[in-house]
Amino acid sequence: MTEGTPNLASLAPGPSSPSPEVQVARPGLERVDRQPIGLNAPDPELQRRRFCVSVESVYYHAAAGGHVGCAIQLKTFFEFHGEEKLARAVFPLTARTLQAGADATNDNEGIDICNHHPHEVEVIRVGRRKDLKTIFLVPTVKATILGSGLEMSGMGVNTQREHDRTFVVSLRPRLTKLGTDPSCLVWEFEDSNARGVYYPPDMKLLVVVEKPPASSTETWFSFELRLELDLQVDIHNSYKDKLLQPFLRLMARSPPHKGWCFRIKGNFHPELAQAALANSMSEDGELHIPPGIGLNAAASNWLKVMSTA
Numbered sequence: 449m450t451e452g453t454p455n456l457a458s459l460a461p462g463p464s465s466p467s468p469e470v471q472v473a474r475p476g477l478e479r480v481d482r483q484p485i486g487l488n489a490p491d492p493e494l495q496r497r498r499f500c501v502s503v504e505s506v507y508y509h510a511a512a513g514g515h516v517g518c519a520i521q522l523k524t525f526f527e528f529h530g531e532e533k534l535a536r537a538v539f540p541l542t543a544r545t546l547q548a549g550a551d552a553t554n555d556n557e558g559i560d561i562c563n564h565h566p567h568e569v570e571v572i573r574v575g576r577r578k579d580l581k582t583i584f585l586v587p588t589v590k591a592t593i594l595g596s597g598l599e600m601s602g603m604g605v606n607t608q609r610e611h612d613r614t615f616v617v618s619l620r621p622r623l624t625k626l627g628t629d630p631s632c633l634v635w636e637f638e639d640s641n642a643r644g645v646y647y648p649p650d651m652k653l654l655v656v657v658e659k660p661p662a663s664s665t666e667t668w669f670s671f672e673l674r675l676e677l678d679l680q681v682d683i684h685n686s687y688k689d690k691l692l693q694p695f696l697r698l699m700a701r702s703p704p705h706k707g708w709c710f711r712i713k714g715n716f717h718p719e720l721a722q723a724a725l726a727n728s729m730s731e732d733g734e735l736h737i738p739p740g741i742g743l744n745a746a747a748s749n750w751l752k753v754m755s756t757a
Contacts, residue, residue: 472714475503480674480706494708497681499537500525503710504652505720508668515658516666518712519721520673522653528683533644535684539635540676543657546711559671561623561631563656565728566742567735570619616640617647619743632676644684648746654724654738672709
């Protein structure tokens with residue numbers, strides 16, 4: 449696991465907060481059915497999938513149309529073993545009313561994910577310089593569909609030569625709404641190259657949840673940010689049968705349940721999500737990916753670490 453990665457078991461859920469000005473403890477990852485994850489180890493299902501996620505910041509704010517908004521900055525981690533490399537991961541999130549326990553609410557009046565950053569597909573060309581056996585990365589400035597409308601710009605490390613090989617890795621967000629069900633935000637991390645080249649081990653994402661206010665004085669609301677059980681992580685197969693099975697799906701063996709969640713009940717280091725949200729929109733109303741958020745930022749940070757190692 450990368451340096452600074454928290455132990456999920458240590459991220460205990462915070463107490464209820466009477467107002468967003470009262471900062472709670474870091475929201476901890478729990479099972480939706482409130483079954484214990486474990487005192488000294490991460491959830492074994494997530495551990496087997498080589499995946500974990502933590503909340504870095506929660507920021508309540510006034511949103512358009514009189515709604516109450518909540519921006520949550522997340523940090524995701526992949527922890528692969530040996531020569532394992534990511535092939536594809538699907539990270540599905542929904543926002544729901546609190547489902548169980550003393551903090552349960554009967555009110556689900558429009559609590560839903562309304563926005564996210566990155567708000568568009570991010571694509572990076574990844575290559576290996578054969579002469580020096582080093583990795584270089586070139587992010588896209590714009591990318592809506594892989595292989596279409598791409599504009600490339602360098603990170604200052606691309607000295608590509610004719611015999612260098614380049615590949616593509618991507619982060620694809622998708623927000624869907626079906627009927628009366630909560631909107632589902634799916635983040636798809638992908639390295640579709642035959643053997644896998646590189647994918648940042650950790651990344652920051654921003655999720656924005658909104659709720660119509662029950663009264664003119666309402667400034668916050670409690671809810672679950674749920675990691676659905678559809679979470680999926682595939683790694684490139686390095687074994688002899690890779691032609692027949694190009695990737696391996698990391699699945700847990702436990703009986704099915706309803707997934708995991710963070711119980712969000714107050715501000716937590718709100719300045720981080722506040723800054724990201726403020727930097728996501730220009731003065732003319734155009735959306736931007738905030739600094740430090742998403743695939744391009746994660747790759748850039750990784751290069752800085754590698755260059756000083």
